Amino acid sequence: MNLRWITLFATIAEEGSFTRAATRLNIAQPWLSAQMRKLEYELGVQLLVRENVGVRVSEAGELLLPHARQIAESARLFREAARSLSQSRSQMVKLGCYVPIIDVSGLKTATLDFVQRYHNFELETEMNYPAALVKSLDEWSIDLALIPRELATGVVEMDFISFGSAGIYALAQSKKARKLDDLKGGTIGLPPKEWGGALHVGLRERFEKLGMVTSEVPEFDLRAIEHSVAGRGAMVAMALDERGLASLDRDISAIPVEGIELEHVLCRIKGRELGRAAERFWALCARSAEAGGTDAAAGERTT
CATH class of the missing domain: 3.40.190.10 (Periplasmic binding protein-like II)
Structure with a gap:
């Protein structure tokens, strides 16, 4: 069943006229009459009694009219909510x-x-x-x-x-390291596996060759990592573009990990x-x- 037929029925009942209902809905009156005949045929009951002047609701129609009005009101509220969501989303x-x-x-x-x-x-x-x-x-x-x-x-x-691609750098305190070999034997934090298997595996293999222990760093916020490196002596591998490099704390060394980038x-x-x-x-x-x-x-x- 076409639910719009029900809202049309509610409007006709309210106006008491096909002509006035069609004008209110900005649709053609013959088309409106045709939709009502389709609804009555599908329901198997007469909803409207056509008279010389206007139209009235039948007894069966009166029983169904409260439900039709409820459906029409729900449809109106649905349209308004959808319109509001669409405007907010845009x-x-x-x-x-x-x-x-x-x-x-x-x-x-x-x-x-x-x-x-x-x-x-x-x-x-x-x-x-x-x-x-x-x-x-x-x-x-x-x-x-x-x-x-x-x-x-x-x-x-x-x-x-x-x-663009950002280079991968091993961050460590300046006084501790100037090149990757200076990191041998330490523990270094890596980006999580969820950032991409190739990146994670490539970094892990590179640092394990230096005899280092690797662990995942779940949160990659540069400010927090700078604090960990400069303040607590941690070592972390992360992606940095030119601006990121330029803004690093002066007490931190950024040692490039050649051949590995992150786009x-x-x-x-x-x-x-x-x-x-x-x-x-x-x-x-x-x-x-x-x-x-x-x-x-x-x-x-x-x-």
Whole structure:
């Protein structure tokens, strides 16, 4: 049964006229009459009695009318809620990241540009492992996801913007190490396996050849890691771009791990249309990536 027929019946009963109901609903009167005949045929009862002037509800129709009104009201509330959700969704970007935005220069630049340009849009972020972010993308819990390039291919077809490759560096206190051989025999923290098997295995093998013990570091926030290295003497391998290197605490040595890199990519489900805010954020990220993550001058405020 077409539920719209029921809401049409409720409107006709309220107006007492096919003509007035059609005018109110902005539809053709003959089409409205045809829909009512279809509903009556399907139910097997007469709902409306056609009279010379107007129309009245039959006895059977009177019994069903309260239910029809309830369905019509529910349909109205459903449309209003959907409209509200659609408007809210179009004004918000839901972004998932496996590392903080501030640690990816191109994404940081695009985010600052977005905030300056679009004061009526919101950016909501969440941190999670890459595989969980891909799942959230597929389920449309988020619009965009920052993940390693290694994980941007799989069962879900995606478009992506590359923010370039970041080198892997072993971070240690300056007074303790200047080259990888200086780290021999120590313990070093590695990015979790969830960042990509090839990256994790490559780093583990490289450091184990130096006689080092490896362990996973679950949270890769550069500020927290700097504190652990400079303050507690920990050693951690992490991806750093040029800006990240330049901003390191002066008491920390960043020793390059040759031949191993990590590429940050921003992903979306291929062919999926996003809301206005997410589409504009995506465009700014593409521009920032093309410019190499340099600070682009924000344009005029857009509302």
